Structures are given as structure tokens and as C-alpha cells.
Amino acid sequence: MLILGAEDVHQVLDGAEKDVLEAVRRAYVLHDQGRTALPHSVFLRFPDDRRNRIIGLPAYLGDETPVGGVKWVSSFPGNVAAGLRRASAAIIMNSMATGMPEAFVEGSVISARRTAASAALAAATLTARTPDTGVSLVGCGVINFEVLRFLRAALPDLAEVTLFDLDQDRARAFADRCGGQWPDLKVSSAGTADEALAAHRLVSLATTAATPYLTTEACRPGTLVLHLSLRDLTADSVLAAVNVVDDADHVCREATSLHLAEQRTGGRDFIQAPIGAVLADADAGRRAEDRVTVFSPFGLGVLDLAVADLVRRRAEALSLGTRLPGFLPAPD
Template sequence: MLMLGRAQVREVLEDADEEVLRAVREAYLCHQQGLTAVPHSVFLRFPDDDRNRIIALPAYLGGEDPVAGVKWIASFPANIETDLPRANAVMILNSVRTGEPEALVEAATISARRTAASAALAAATLAAGTPDTGVTLFGCGVINGEVLRFLRTTLPGLTAVTVFDLDAGRARSFAEASAARYPTLTVEVAESAAAALRAHRLVSLATTAGTPHLDAAYCPPGTLVLHLSLRDLSPATVLASTNIVDDADHVCRASTSLHLAEQEVGHRDFVTASLGSLLSGAPYRRPDDGLTVFSPFGLGILDLAVARLVRRRAADQGVGTTLADF
């Protein structure tokens, strides 16, 4: 059993952004080809507590180097008020031959990077006729920090960033840190949600919202919304948009905005395509009018793809602790 902690996972993923993007892309293509098994996630909630949850995401990812396992991820939004991570996670990787556990890996880093890589891959795949040079990051936490990291790889022409958070201090700190980390980017803080949505035709939503709260009417025509937090947009906005998902069966549940839209109209005809189908087909150009929304539930196969990469790089670098008698 190989055991890797948070610092070790970050160490082996250093300078591996392009490899992470390739791993996520390959996972989507495997899913499109039917080479995966992705049971529905299991949500553990607590009595009299509608904010905190722990989610189990079991999955199997086939292909040339098949892998199976499960991610167990806790989301406690109030943690950020005491400088604790909102998300804490662990992954177990099992042998697909014997079922034996082969690796125990800290997975909050993996989860954040696979989410961000998915968003950045979607931004490149759902490109506009005029390349996006600016992005609005709505929610100034770990996820959007990673989104910016990966967007710089998939959108090399990116020059401007606008950030917004309900906590103005957090937004300012995020902007300062981003400007220091990426000196070639102009980073500004929006004074309101409306101003943030108007700023660019690429928007990444990574909030802790439990119910819809945004009016997408402020978005310019041709905007792509990376709807990572899944519950920000109203059903009316979803129904009026071009909707790209990772997997309709997964994203239309658990009171996501798409789930609410499905309940309202009684069907899923508003879902245009999956990202995997677009990756395996002809180049796609997003509409110049209206809104395009990418809503990824976050499939467990993406965690497996990045965890497999982590395990491989850790073995190559001699990183981690091996427990022989687990």
C-alpha cells in the first residue's frame, strides 16, 4: 500500500499541469466510449444541518491502464471562516485484478485540480469565434484559484481577470495573490455581482451556494459560464441556455440547477451535448448569442485519472510511504 499525504501529492504534481489536462481529457473520452463504470455518488448529510456533507464517489476507469477506487470528500463551508480547508478528501485505489487496496492518497488537491482542469478543458473546447482573453472568477476560493492556473495553459491569450466574492476582503486577498503569482495578468476586483458578470464572456462559478442566486441577464451575449458549483443559476436561465454537461444522469440530481430545470419541464431536452461527445467529434464553436453553460457534476473517473497520474509520478520520484502489511 502506497500512502501519500497532501504535501507529497502537491510535490509530485508540481509542473504537471499539462499531464493533468491530458489525464482528464482521456477520462472523458473513455467515458464517451463506454469504458467506465460510474455509480451515483452517495451523499452523507447530518440531522438539522443543511450545509455540511460528505460524499463518496466510487468509479472504474478502463483503457490501457485500468484503475478502480473511491473518493471520500467532506465539504464544510464554514471552515473557511476559521482558516481551515472547506474540502478534505482521501482516495483509495484498488487493484482491478485482485481488489486489494494499492494506494491511500490525500485527495483534496486531486479533487481541486481535476475540477479546474475539467473547466479549463471545457473553456478551450467550447471556444468562441473570437478567443477569450478575460475571465471572471465568481467565488474566491481554492477551486477558482486552480481554474485560473489551468486556464493559463488552455487559453494562452488570457490577459485579464475580474474576481468577485461576497466577502470583499477575500476577493482583495485573492486578487493580490493572483497578480503576484501571474505578473502578466491584470487582476481587478468587481464591486458587485452584476459588474463581475458583465466584465468578460468567460465566467467561472465556484461558490458554496445551495440554491440559485444569480441573474445571468448581466452576461454579454456569447458568454460561456463554467458552472462548477452547480446551484448558482435559476432553472429559467438553464432552460434558456445551450447546456453542455459531463454526464446528464449525474448532473440532473441532488437539487442542482439542471435538476430543478428538469423537474420544472419534465424532460432533459435542454441538455445539448456532453463534453466527451464534443471532444471526440468535430471542433465546436459556441454560439455568439445567448448563454452557454458547462455544468460538470464531477465524475469519479476524473479523480481516478489524476490519482493514477499521482501514483505513477510518485513511484518514478520515490515519493511516499509503502506499508507492506496493510
């Protein structure tokens, strides 16, 4: 068994944004081609506790070197107040020849970066007539910092960011970190979420909201909203938008904003396209100039596998990680 910890994952992925973007793009295209297996995620919830959860995402990604496995990821928002990460995760990768587990990989770094890469890929694909030069980030946590990292890699004209978080100290700390990472980036803060939505025509929502609280009325026409946390927008806002998803069957579950919109209308006609189809058709990428476009990715397990496979292959080439002999029982 190969065990790769957070330091190993960082050593492979830091500075490899272009490679992660390509791995995520390839996974989306393979999924659109029907070359994946993606059962519904399993949500483990707890009695009298609707805030915390652990999710299991099994997946198979078929290619020249197929990959199978599962991500086990927890979300405990109360960790943040204690100075801990909200999310933690592990990824188990199985041999497609024997089915045996052969790698155990720290998953929270991979999870954050594949989420950010999917957002940046959507922003680079669902383009406007004029290039996006600024982005508004609602929620100043790990995910939106990674989103900003990948947007900077995917959108060369991006030069400005506007921040909003209910916790002003978090917003200030986020701004300081941005200044240290990208001294050339203009960073400002908004007093309200609506002010942030109006500041730029590219918006990323990455919060811990459990129920919808936000409309897109403050957005300018032609805005692309990267709806990563999936429960920020009201059903009315979803129904008024052009909607692109990663997979409709996966995203219309567990009381997401799109699930509520489906329950309201009795169907999914409000969803225009999956991102895999948009990536496969260059003419489908232009976003509407007279409406808001919303990209809502559930976060498919095949993305985790694609990036985990990138990490494992490069880690093995660099002799990173720990080999644990005797993890599995000896053959009969």
C-alpha cells in the same frame, strides 16, 4: 499500501497542468465511449444540518491499465471562517487484479485540480470566434484559483481576470495571490456579481451556494459560464442557455440548478451535449454567439481516478510517499 500525502501530490502535480488536462480529456473520452463504470455518488448528510456533507464517488476507468477506486470528499463551508479548507478528501485505489486497496492518496489537491482542468478543457473546447482574453471569477476560493491556473495553461491569450466575492477581504487576498503568481496578469475586482458577469465572455462560478441566486441576464451573448458549483444559476437561466454537461444522469440530482430545470420541464431536452461527445467531434466545439453557453460538470469520479493514477505512477517513479507494510491481513 502506498500512502501519498499532500506534499507528495503537490510535488507531482505542480507545473504539470498540461498532463492533468490530458488525463482529464482522456477520462471524458473513455466515459463517452462507455469504457467506465460510474455508480451514482453517495451523499452523506446529517440531521438538522443541510450545509455540510460528505460524498463518496466510486468509479472505474477502463484503459490499457484500468483503475478502480473511490474518493471520499467532505464539504464543510464553515471551515473557511475558522481558517481551514472547506473541502478535504482521500482517494483509495484498488488493484484490478485482486481488488485489494493498494494506494491511499490525499484527494483535495487532486479534486481541486481535476475540477479546474475540466473547466479549462471546456473553455478551450467550447471556443468563441475571438479568443477569450479575460475571465470573471465569482467566488474567490481554492477552486477558482486552480481554475485560473489551468485557464492560463489552456488559453494562451488570457491576460485579465475580474474577481467577485461576497467577502471583500477574501477577494483582496485572492487578488494579492494572483499578483504574486502571475505578475503579468491584469487583476480587477467587481462590485457585484452582475458586474463580474458582464466584464468578460468567460465566467467561472465556484461558490458554496446551496440554492440558486443568480441569473445570466448580465452576461453578454456568446458568454461561456463554467458552472462548477452547480447551484448558482436559476432554472430559468439554465433553460435559456445552451447546456453542456459531463453526465446528465449525474448532474440532474441533489437539487442542482439542472435538476430544478428538469423538474420544471419534466425532461432533459434543454441539455445539448456531454463534454465527452464535444471533445470527440471537433466541429461541435464552437459555442453559440447569440446565447449563453453553460458548462455544468458534476465532477465525475473517473476524473479523480485518472489524476490519482497519474500521481501514483509518477510518485512511484520518484520514490515518493510512505510504504506501510502489514496494512492488510496476511494471506491465509
